[in-house]
Amino acid sequence: MANPAPMTPELIESHGLSAEEYARVLEILGREPNLTELGIFSVMWSEHCSYKSSRKWLRRLPTEAPWVICGPGENAGVIDIGEGLAAVFKMESHNHPSFIEPYQGAATGVGGILRDVFTMGARPVANLNALRFGSPNHPKTRHLVSGVVAGIGGYGNCVGVPTVAGSCDFDESYDGNILVNAMTVGIAPKDRIFYAKATGVGNPVVYVGSKTGRDGIHGATMASAEFDDAAEAKRPTVQVGDPFTEKLLIEACLELMAEDVIIGIQDMGAAGLTSSSFEMAGKGGVGVEIDLDQVPVREESMTAYEIMLSESQERMLMVLQPGKEDIAKAIFEKWELDFAIIGKLTDTGRMVLLQSGETVADLPIDPLAEAAPIYDRPTAAAEARPLIAADDVPPPDGIMDALQSLLGSADLCSKRWIWEQYDHMVMADTVARPGGDAAIVRIHGSNRGLALTTDCTPRYCGADAATGAAQAVAEAWRNLTAVGARPLAVTDNMNFGNPERPEIMGQFADAVAGMREACLALDFPVVSGNVSFYNETNGKGILPTPAIGAVGLVDDISKSVSLSLRTEGESLVLIGASAGHLGCSSYLKEVLGRRDGAPPPVDLAAERRNGDFIRAEIAAAGITACHDLADGGLLVAAAEMALAGGVGCALDVPEGAPPVHAWLFGEDQGRYLVATDDPDGLMARANGAQVPAAMIGTTGGKSLTVNGFGTISLNELRETHEGWLPAYMGDA
Amino acid sequence: MKAAVIVFPGSNCDRDVKVALTQSMGAPPSMIWHRESDFPTVDLIVVPGGFSYGDYLRAGAIAANSPAMVETKRRAAAGVAVLGICNGFQILAETGLLPGVLMRNAGLRFICRDVHLRVERTAAPFTGKYRQGQVIRIPIAHADGNYFTEDDTLSRLEGEGQIAFRYAEPDGAVTEAANPNGSRANIAGIRNAAGNVLGMMPHPERLADPALSGTDGRPMFDGLVEALG
Numbered sequence: 001m002a003n004p005a006p007m008t009p010e011l012i013e014s015h016g017l018s019a020e021e022y023a024r025v026l027e028i029l030g031r032e033p034n035l036t037e038l039g040i041f042s043v044m045w046s047e048h049c050s051y052k053s054s055r056k057w058l059r060r061l062p063t064e065a066p067w068v069i070c071g072p073g074e075n076a077g078v079i080d081i082g083e084g085l086a087a088v089f090k091m092e093s094h095n096h097p098s099f100i101e102p103y104q105g106a107a108t109g110v111g112g113i114l115r116d117v118f119t120m121g122a123r124p125v126a127n128l129n130a131l132r133f134g135s136p137n138h139p140k141t142r143h144l145v146s147g148v149v150a151g152i153g154g155y156g157n158c159v160g161v162p163t164v165a166g167s168c169d170f171d172e173s174y175d176g177n178i179l180v181n182a183m184t185v186g187i188a189p190k191d192r193i194f195y196a197k198a199t200g201v202g203n204p205v206v207y208v209g210s211k212t213g214r215d216g217i218h219g220a221t222m223a224s225a226e227f228d229d230a231a232e233a234k235r236p237t238v239q240v241g242d243p244f245t246e247k248l249l250i251e252a253c254l255e256l257m258a259e260d261v262i263i264g265i266q267d268m269g270a271a272g273l274t275s276s277s278f279e280m281a282g283k284g285g286v287g288v289e290i291d292l293d294q295v296p297v298r299e300e301s302m303t304a305y306e307i308m309l310s311e312s313q314e315r316m317l318m319v320l321q322p323g324k325e326d327i328a329k330a331i332f333e334k335w336e337l338d339f340a341i342i343g344k345l346t347d348t349g350r351m352v353l354l355q356s357g358e359t360v361a362d363l364p365i366d367p368l369a370e371a372a373p374i375y376d377r378p379t380a381a382a383e384a385r386p387l388i389a390a391d392d393v394p395p396p397d398g399i400m401d402a403l404q405s406l407l408g409s410a411d412l413c414s415k416r417w418i419w420e421q422y423d424h425m426v427m428a429d430t431v432a433r434p435g436g437d438a439a440i441v442r443i444h445g446s447n448r449g450l451a452l453t454t455d456c457t458p459r460y461c462g463a464d465a466a467t468g469a470a471q472a473v474a475e476a477w478r479n480l481t482a483v484g485a486r487p488l489a490v491t492d493n494m495n496f497g498n499p500e501r502p503e504i505m506g507q508f509a510d511a512v513a514g515m516r517e518a519c520l521a522l523d524f525p526v527v528s529g530n531v532s533f534y535n536e537t538n539g540k541g542i543l544p545t546p547a548i549g550a551v552g553l554v555d556d557i558s559k560s561v562s563l564s565l566r567t568e569g570e571s572l573v574l575i576g577a578s579a580g581h582l583g584c585s586s587y588l589k590e591v592l593g594r595r596d597g598a599p600p601p602v603d604l605a606a607e608r609r610n611g612d613f614i615r616a617e618i619a620a621a622g623i624t625a626c627h628d629l630a631d632g633g634l635l636v637a638a639a640e641m642a643l644a645g646g647v648g649c650a651l652d653v654p655e656g657a658p659p660v661h662a663w664l665f666g667e668d669q670g671r672y673l674v675a676t677d678d679p680d681g682l683m684a685r686a687n688g689a690q691v692p693a694a695m696i697g698t699t700g701g702k703s704l705t706v707n708g709f710g711t712i713s714l715n716e717l718r719e720t721h722e723g724w725l726p727a728y729m730g731d732a
Numbered sequence: 733m734k735a736a737v738i739v740f741p742g743s744n745c746d747r748d749v750k751v752a753l754t755q756s757m758g759a760p761p762s763m764i765w766h767r768e769s770d771f772p773t774v775d776l777i778v779v780p781g782g783f784s785y786g787d788y789l790r791a792g793a794i795a796a797n798s799p800a801m802v803e804t805k806r807r808a809a810a811g812v813a814v815l816g817i818c819n820g821f822q823i824l825a826e827t828g829l830l831p832g833v834l835m836r837n838a839g840l841r842f843i844c845r846d847v848h849l850r851v852e853r854t855a856a857p858f859t860g861k862y863r864q865g866q867v868i869r870i871p872i873a874h875a876d877g878n879y880f881t882e883d884d885t886l887s888r889l890e891g892e893g894q895i896a897f898r899y900a901e902p903d904g905a906v907t908e909a910a911n912p913n914g915s916r917a918n919i920a921g922i923r924n925a926a927g928n929v930l931g932m933m934p935h936p937e938r939l940a941d942p943a944l945s946g947t948d949g950r951p952m953f954d955g956l957v958e959a960l961g
Contacts, residue, residue: 244786247741248742
C-alpha cells in the first residue's frame with residue numbers, strides 16, 4: 001500500500017491519539033498506518049465513539065427488567081409496551097456543534113437521534129430535548145437560544161415528528177459550552193426490531209440516503225476535546241442537515257423494513273462510514289470489503305480519508321439478503337434517494353477498502369475494537385456541602401414578591417416562546433402538550449399513551465453529583481407518575497467536563513452511583529444513553545449534567561390528569577413530607593443570590609410509596625389535577641397549576657409546618673400537589689398507605705392567596721411568568 | 733363521498749387528514765402519490781400539510797407542478813371539491829387555484845399554537861356545518877402563513893364572500909393582536925369564486941378527535957360528507 005504521508009508526531013497528535021495509543025496501533029498492524037488508517041483509528045478510539053473513560057462506570061447502571069427488550073449497546077433502547085408493540089428511544093448530545101453553529105448543530109442533533117430510532121424499525125412519534133445555556137447576561141446567550149430553538153424546530157417540524165417536551169435552563173458554567181441533548185421516541189412491532197449486526201459472508205453492503213460530502217470530517221474527534229477560544233475555527237467540522245431528505249429516508253426505510261430483505265442496518269452518525277461499517281461487521285463477526293468508488297459522493301476526487309471520515313447527514317448502511325437488492329433499490333428510487341451496493345461481507349475479519357482498484361486500507365476489525373483503550377481514570381472525591389437549616393435562611397420581604405422573582409426567572413419562567421416554535425401536534429396524537437409535567441403521546445389507533453419527560457437539576461448535581469443524579473431520575477419518575485403513567489425506563493445523557501481531571505471523573509462516578517441507586521429503587525432501568533465529556537472551555541467545566549429522558553405507559557389516556565386547576569371549590573392536598581429544605585434551592589438562587597448548601601436529600605423509599613399512591617389515585621379518579629413539586633417548591637407549583645387552568649387557589653399554612661418561607665419555597669423531594677373533590681377519602685387512603693398528606697387549601701377565584709401572607713392576581717402572575725423569555729429574546 | 737389525499741415527498745399531515753376523513757366518512761380516502769395523474773374519480777381532493785419537496789424554491793412551488801396537481805387543477809375546474817390545508821393552501825395558491833401568496837410570518841418564526849377563527853362564510857361543502865360568525869379553536873403550525881394579496885383582489889374576496897375564516901379573539905373580534913402571522917385582513921382561509929376550492933392555514937384535522945382537547949375541526953369533515961354524499 002502506498003503511504004504518501006509519513007507519520008509524524010504532529011500528525012498523530014492532531015488525530016487525538018496519545019503516544020501510547022499510537023504504539024498500540026503499530027502493534028495491531030505490525031507496520032505504520034497510512035493516513036486513511038490513522039484517521040480510522042482516530043475516530044474509532046475517540047472518546048465519543050469508544051466511551052474509553054466512561055465504560056468502566058457505565059457497566060454499573062441497572063439495564064434489565066422483564067419489559068426491557070434491548071438495553072444499551074444498540075442504536076437505541078427497546079422496551080415492551082404491550083399489545084405487540086415496543087417503544088424505541090435514546091437521547092444524545094450535540095453540544096459542541098451547537099455552540100459553534102447553533103442552527104445546524106441543533107438541527108443535525110435532532111436528525112442523528114431520529115436515525116438512531118428509525119434504523120431499528122421504529123416510526124418516530126415524539127422528539128424531546130434538554131437544553132442548557134449560559135447566563136442570560138452573557139453576550140452570546142441570546143444568539144445561541146435563538147439558533148438552537150430554530151434549528152430543533154426547523155428539523156423536527158419538517159420531518160413531521162412532534163416535539164412534545166423538554167427542559168431549558170441557564171447557568172454561567174455553560175457560557176462557553178452549551179448543552180443540546182435531543183431525544184427521539186419511536187414505536188415498532190416488537191417482533192420486527194432491526195439490529196446493527198452484519199451476517200452472511202458474501203451478502204451485499206448497501207449505502208442509501210444522501211451523497212457523501214466533505215462536511216463534518218473529524219466531528220467525533222472534535223467532540224472528544226476541550227474547547228478553547230479558537231472554537232470558531234472548528235466551524236467546518238459542523239455538519240449541515242437536510243430534514244427533507246431525512247423525511248424521505250424515514251419513509252423509505254420503514255417501507256423497506258416491511259419487506260423481509262434487511263439483515264442488519266445502521267445509520268451513519270459520528271465517524272460516518274467508518275463507525276457504521278466497523279460496528280456492523282464487528283457485531284456479526286465478519287469482515288467487510290468496500291469499494292469506495294461505488295460510494296455516492298457530492299464532490300469529485302474525494303480521498304479515501306475524506307469518504308471514510310465524512311459526517312454528511314441522512315445516510316444509512318445496510319446488509320441485505322442476497323438477491324433482494326432490486327426490491328430495495330425500487331423503494332429508494334421511488335423516494336428519490338441514492339442507493340448503491342458498495343461492498344460485501346467477507347470471512348477475513350478485516351476491513352478492506354478499495355479505491356481505483358487499489359487497496360487503500362486494510363485493518364483487522366476485532367483487534368481494533370477490542371484493543372480500544374479503556375481507561376480507569378483517577379477520581380477525586382468532592383467535598384460534601386453542609387445542610388442549611390431553614391431557620392438560617394432569611395425570609396423574603398414579601399411572599400408574593402419572592403414568588404414573582406421565581407416565576408419571572410430565566411429557569412422557572414414559561415418556556416412557551418420555545419415550544420411554540422416546535423410543531424408539537426403533527427401526527428395528531430399529542431394528548432398532553434408541552435408545559436405540563438410530562439407530555440402524553442397516544443399510541444396511534446389505541447386509547448393508550450406514552451408519557452415522556454426530560455429532567456435534571458444541574459445546580460443540585462454541582463453541589464453533590466450523587467444526590468443530584470438520583471434526584472434527576474426520581475424527578476423524571478415523578479413527572480411520569482404525575483400524569484398517571486407507569487414509569488418504564490430511562491435514557492441518559494451524561495454531560496461532564498474533562499475526564500482527565502480527577503474531580504470531573506469523581507463527579508461522573510458519583511453521578512453513576514446516584515443514578516444506579518435511584519434506578520434500582522424505582523425499577524427504572526437505563527436502556528440507552530450517551531456520554532459527552534470535555535464540556536469545558538479554557539479549563540473550566542460545566543455543572544455536571546446527567547440529563548434523564550424517561551418513558552412511561554398510560555393504560556387509558558382518558559384517565560390521565562394534567563396540572564391544570566379547572567374547577568372551583570376543590571381541595572388541594574399536599575402529598576409527601578415537607579421539611580422545608582432550602583439548600584441549593586431556586587429561592588436561595590433567585591431571591592437571595594446564593595448557591596450554597598447541600599441539595600435536598602432523596603428518600604427513594606418515600607419517593608416510591610408516594611408515587612405509587614398518586615398513580616393508583618389517578619387511575620381510580622380520586623384526583624382531578626396533579627403537579628410534581630420541583631424547582632421553587634410548593635408555591636411555584638400552586639401558581640403553575642392555577643395559571644395552567646385559569647382557576648386560582650388559596651393556601652393555609654398548616655400548624656407545625658417549617659418556617660413559612662421554607663414551607664412555601666422548600667424543595668423537599670417526593671412531593672405532589674393534587675386537587676380533589678373528595679379530600680376526606682383521599683386523606684383516609686393516604687393515611688392507610690402511610691403516605692404523608694395534608695389538606696392545605698381550596699381552588700377558586702382568579703388569584704393566588706396564602707392566607708395571612710398575601711395575594712396576587714393570576715393576570716399579574718401570568719404576565720411575569722409568560723413575559724420573561726419573549727422580553728429577553730426581544731419579542732415583547 | 734369518495735376522497736383522495738395527494739401525498740408529496742415531504743408531506744407530513746397526510747396520515748392525520750386521512751384519520752380525520754376516515755372518522756367522518758366511515759371508510760378511508762385513497763392516498764395518491766404525487767407522480768400519479770390517473771387516479772380514481774373522487775368527490776373531494778385534499779392537499780395536505782407538510783413540507784412538500786422540503787419547501788425548496790418556495791413553499792408549494794414545486795408541488796404545484798407535479799402530475800397529481802396538474803390533474804387536481806383540471807378536476808377543480810370541472811367542479812370537484814378541493815381542500816388545501818397549510819402547505820396544501822400554499823400549493824393551491826401556487827397553482828393559481830386560489831389568489832394570493834403565503835409569505836414568511838411577520839414575526840419570522842414558526843408558530844404552533846391554537847388560534848381562534850371566526851367563520852366568515854357558511855356554505856357547503858366546506859363550512860356548511862358551522863354557523864355564520866361562529867368562533868372556533870383550531871391549531872396553526874407554519875412559518876409561511878402570512879397571506880398577502882393586492883388591494884383589488886382583497887376587495888373582490890371581501891365583496892364576493894370568499895373569505896372563509898379570519899383570525900379572531902375568543903369573542904370573535906378581529907384584531908391585530910389576534911393575527912398570528914401578519915396576514916392581510918386577518919385572513920386564515922379563502923375559497924374560490926365557484927366555492928369548490930378552499931385553502932386554509934389552520935389544521936382542522938388536528939382537533940377533530942375528542943381525545944385531543946377539542947373537536948372544532950370535525951364539522952368541516954362531517955360537513956363535506958354531508959354535502960358530497
